[in-house]
Amino acid sequence: MERVVPRVLKGFRDYLPEMMGRRSQMLTTASGVFERFGFAPLATPALEYTDILLGKYGDEGDKLLYRFEDNGGRDVSLRYDLTVPLARVVAQHTQLPRPFKRYQIAPVWRAEKPGKGRFREFVQCDVDIVGTDSTLADFECIQVGVDLLKSLGVEDFELRINDRRILDGLLALLNVRDRTEQLTALRAVDKLPKIGWDGVRAELNQTTNLNADQLDTLSAFLTADLHDVDESMVDMDVAGDGIAHMSQLMDWADDLGIGGYVKTDLSIARGLDYYTSTIYETFLTKMPDLGSVMSGGRYDDLLTMFSKNTVPAVGISMGVDRLLVGLTELGLTSDADVGPQIYITVFSEETISPSQRFAAKLRNAGFRVQVHLQPGQKLGRQFKAADRCGASFVVVAGPEECAKGEVTVKDLSKREQVTVGEEEAVGWIEQRV
Amino acid sequence: MERVVPRVLKGFRDYLPEMMGRRSQMLTTASGVFERFGFAPLATPALEYTDILLGKYGDEGDKLLYRFEDNGGRDVSLRYDLTVPLARVVAQHTQLPRPFKRYQIAPVWRAEKPGKGRFREFVQCDVDIVGTDSTLADFECIQVGVDLLKSLGVEDFELRINDRRILDGLLALLNVRDRTEQLTALRAVDKLPKIGWDGVRAELNQTTNLNADQLDTLSAFLTADLHDVDESMVDMDVAGDGIAHMSQLMDWADDLGIGGYVKTDLSIARGLDYYTSTIYETFLTKMPDLGSVMSGGRYDDLLTMFSKNTVPAVGISMGVDRLLVGLTELGLTSDADVGPQIYITVFSEETISPSQRFAAKLRNAGFRVQVHLQPGQKLGRQFKAADRCGASFVVVAGPEECAKGEVTVKDLSKREQVTVGEEEAVGWIEQRV
Numbered sequence: 001m002e003r004v005v006p007r008v009l010k011g012f013r014d015y016l017p018e019m020m021g022r023r024s025q026m027l028t029t030a031s032g033v034f035e036r037f038g039f040a041p042l043a044t045p046a047l048e049y050t051d052i053l054l055g056k057y058g059d060e061g062d063k064l065l066y067r068f069e070d071n072g073g074r075d076v077s078l079r080y081d082l083t084v085p086l087a088r089v090v091a092q093h094t095q096l097p098r099p100f101k102r103y104q105i106a107p108v109w110r111a112e113k114p115g116k117g118r119f120r121e122f123v124q125c126d127v128d129i130v131g132t133d134s135t136l137a138d139f140e141c142i143q144v145g146v147d148l149l150k151s152l153g154v155e156d157f158e159l160r161i162n163d164r165r166i167l168d169g170l171l172a173l174l175n176v177r178d179r180t181e182q183l184t185a186l187r188a189v190d191k192l193p194k195i196g197w198d199g200v201r202a203e204l205n206q207t208t209n210l211n212a213d214q215l216d217t218l219s220a221f222l223t224a225d226l227h228d229v230d231e232s233m234v235d236m237d238v239a240g241d242g243i244a245h246m247s248q249l250m251d252w253a254d255d256l257g258i259g260g261y262v263k264t265d266l267s268i269a270r271g272l273d274y275y276t277s278t279i280y281e282t283f284l285t286k287m288p289d290l291g292s293v294m295s296g297g298r299y300d301d302l303l304t305m306f307s308k309n310t311v312p313a314v315g316i317s318m319g320v321d322r323l324l325v326g327l328t329e330l331g332l333t334s335d336a337d338v339g340p341q342i343y344i345t346v347f348s349e350e351t352i353s354p355s356q357r358f359a360a361k362l363r364n365a366g367f368r369v370q371v372h373l374q375p376g377q378k379l380g381r382q383f384k385a386a387d388r389c390g391a392s393f394v395v396v397a398g399p400e401e402c403a404k405g406e407v408t409v410k411d412l413s414k415r416e417q418v419t420v421g422e423e424e425a426v427g428w429i430e431q432r433v
Numbered sequence: 434m435e436r437v438v439p440r441v442l443k444g445f446r447d448y449l450p451e452m453m454g455r456r457s458q459m460l461t462t463a464s465g466v467f468e469r470f471g472f473a474p475l476a477t478p479a480l481e482y483t484d485i486l487l488g489k490y491g492d493e494g495d496k497l498l499y500r501f502e503d504n505g506g507r508d509v510s511l512r513y514d515l516t517v518p519l520a521r522v523v524a525q526h527t528q529l530p531r532p533f534k535r536y537q538i539a540p541v542w543r544a545e546k547p548g549k550g551r552f553r554e555f556v557q558c559d560v561d562i563v564g565t566d567s568t569l570a571d572f573e574c575i576q577v578g579v580d581l582l583k584s585l586g587v588e589d590f591e592l593r594i595n596d597r598r599i600l601d602g603l604l605a606l607l608n609v610r611d612r613t614e615q616l617t618a619l620r621a622v623d624k625l626p627k628i629g630w631d632g633v634r635a636e637l638n639q640t641t642n643l644n645a646d647q648l649d650t651l652s653a654f655l656t657a658d659l660h661d662v663d664e665s666m667v668d669m670d671v672a673g674d675g676i677a678h679m680s681q682l683m684d685w686a687d688d689l690g691i692g693g694y695v696k697t698d699l700s701i702a703r704g705l706d707y708y709t710s711t712i713y714e715t716f717l718t719k720m721p722d723l724g725s726v727m728s729g730g731r732y733d734d735l736l737t738m739f740s741k742n743t744v745p746a747v748g749i750s751m752g753v754d755r756l757l758v759g760l761t762e763l764g765l766t767s768d769a770d771v772g773p774q775i776y777i778t779v780f781s782e783e784t785i786s787p788s789q790r791f792a793a794k795l796r797n798a799g800f801r802v803q804v805h806l807q808p809g810q811k812l813g814r815q816f817k818a819a820d821r822c823g824a825s826f827v828v829v830a831g832p833e834e835c836a837k838g839e840v841t842v843k844d845l846s847k848r849e850q851v852t853v854g855e856e857e858a859v860g861w862i863e864q865r866v
Contacts, residue, residue: 038803370471
């Protein structure tokens with residue numbers, strides 16, 4: 001037989017139990033927060049018709065699609081994010097309520113060059129509010145983001161907000177009026193945290209017609225405080241709306257006592273073409289190099305690809321894997337409660353059924369229970385197996401104990417043991433967990 | 434702008450919130466059962482190198498792979514099941530404990546002709562025990578299956594077991610000794626519940642050399658009781674082992690009080706090539722046409738594709754979508770608890786922040802709370818929105834109430850209301866939920 005080398009594709013990963021347990025805990029916390037804010041769960045297919053996805057992420061994004069022809073000759077692609085599929089769902093299932101508030105936790109695929117913390121398959125965790133242009137919806141996304149990080153035990157973070165309209169106003173002020181050139185400039189600015197201002201300036205020099213003076217103006221602006229923004233911009237319709245909008249969000253955040261977590265940051269651009277006003281990025285203060293762990297914004301035009309009616313929408317997305325790296329380094333993940341708590345040894349062939357029955361009793365009481373699968377193996381080896389899987393209690397019951405309906409339970413951490421009736425043994429364990 | 438028609442690929446589905454909620458409840462129950470039996474969670478990539486997957490499902494299976502060349506020219510496929518990826522994981526991550534007990538809940542993809550209850554993307558939910566040939570492991574899969582269905586509220590079901598070795602013995606007895614012909618025959622027998630004996634007989638007539646006498650023998654055997662199996666077979670080494678093995682499993686099931694749910698059925702074949710002894714199928718007694726909702730078996734040779742060491746393994750897999758159809762028709766799913774319990778109206782722009790603060794208070798108390806996103810909209814419309822999303826309580830707080838730190842809470846089902854201080858209001862709701 002020809003042997004195959006067991007391996008995964010570059011940029012893909014297995015999640016072994018320990019890591020998986022931590023991720024599950026994080027996602028359970030997340031869905032709890034989302035549901036307390038009235039978001040409902042949604043799932044969409046991994047594969048979509050390519051025309052649904054194509055053109056929504058810009059040229060760079062299109063190149064990153066896993067795109068192929070299926071057995072029926074259809075042009076299909078693996079989803080690149082959860083936002084465009086949401087837009088499709090809302091356009092297709094017209095019976096859904098408006099505003100439609102949903103969360104979705106699911107993997108997405110991008111044929112990117114893999115690197116540190118950058119994978120070709122990764123889980124996204126999104127909340128979106130579709131069907132209202134209310135600023136309260138933008139604010140709710142901020143609330144959800146802050147609540148989520150606090151629920152995960154993170155206190156040192158900044159949810160930074162900006163408004164695309166302010167950047168658009170600035171670009172208009174600099175006479176960059178061509179949409180393609182605007183987006184090129186925004187994508188360069190978006191790299192600021194990664195490559196610094198010198199890098200951004202070099203890229204803008206190469207890809208736009210901005211001269212040195214204009215680049216100086218841009219640089220000064222991007223590091224300015226919201227209140228110091230040039231009066232001439234506040235007077236501009238679009239930029240002025242953006243500034244008022246951001247001030248409103250900051251006021252509400254202060255009123256709700258979460259203002260300390262929220263900061264305006266005029267340099268935040270977000271690479272994706274589809275954002276129209278508010279944009280979010282979130283950074284862990286103690287890990288500035290990690291990049292944004294939660295991003296999003298308002299995208300009021302995305303549904304126009306399906307319908308002549310515009311449907312306003314806003315959302316925020318947690319980078320599950322990146323945030324998990326952050327939580328782990330900050331010591332904020334606990335050892336996952338996935339292994340068995342109680343290990344049942346099996347003394348001999350004769351004691352199999354009594355041991356199984358006692359295991360069932362413990363499971364009914366809610367415990368995670370593992371039964372040794374090699375009956376009659378030396379008890380020393382069975383205890384070692386119990387130890388390896390992290391059990392806190394070991395149960396031993398030989399033929400004599402079984403005959404009397406008794407078991408011996410050892411508390412491995414306290415090094416104590418009792419030999420008592422089965423009911424009493426369950427109680428003894430319950431008291432010590 | 435060219436518009437795209439919003440649609441999903443044939444054989445793919447959206448899970449809208451109501452369905453999603455029911456599925457989540459089912460899967461939460463499932464992972465709880467698995468963890469109480471000491472299984473740990475695992476996740477693997479959706480895409481694998483094609484050579485990892487190819488040839489493990491037989492020719493028919495290979496044709497159903499979603500297979501393509503990625504941007505880097507690699508031959509890749511979407512996973513067809515969770516079993517072969519598990520085999521890869523065990524071969525690749527040699528540090529994993531043995532026996533390795535894992536569960537995985539994840540979608541798989543098959544380019545099958547879609548039909549009633551047959552989809553191209555569906556979620557599998559598997560438990561497997563890798564690294565022991567102990568019959569207790571086979572029994573544990575039965576226990577998990579029975580416990581899972583009972584935990585989901587199903588009482589009328591049969592987990593039917595058979596042993597491939599008995600079928601192999603029978604085929605040897607009938608002088609079908611070529612492996613390919615044996616598998617052809619098994620795949621025909623596997624269709625028994627779907628196409629009946631006449632259909633199977635016709636297929637066997639066409640695809641094998643079995644004559645009328647042999648087909649009669651086969652038919653008599655497939656409907657026989659385990660205890661009535663021909664003595665000549667019990668004496669055959671392989672078949673005899675299978676019969677003893679099945680008897681052992683039935684004895685343990687009786688000892689544990691779950692014998693009523695477990696039946697031997699010599700006609701169960703399972704199409705997949707990789708099973709080597711025990712096989713399982715599970716049917717809901719009240720819905721015989723639904724097909725098997727939980728299947729699996731022992732596959733002791735699967736890991737030999739990666740390594741010269743054989744690693745015995747056994748597992749059982751729940752068909753999530755099919756079982757969900759069954760539970761729904763049997764009335765065993767409850768309305769999912771995903772919508773908001775409490776709806777907070779927003780009287781005017783001035784009451785936004787007090788309303789938000791009270792909402793935050795209720796969320797901290799664990800409630801699912803939705804805030805109306807159009808402040809100042811007529812209260813009637815806000816109440817209608819509350820009704821549409823299924824909330825049980827509506828909170829109203831005008832400027833006067835806000836000034837006094839009070840709110841009005843209406844219990845929609847009991848048609849009662851109070852106007853009290855915020856703390857008292859939380860308590861009032863808590864008592865009524």
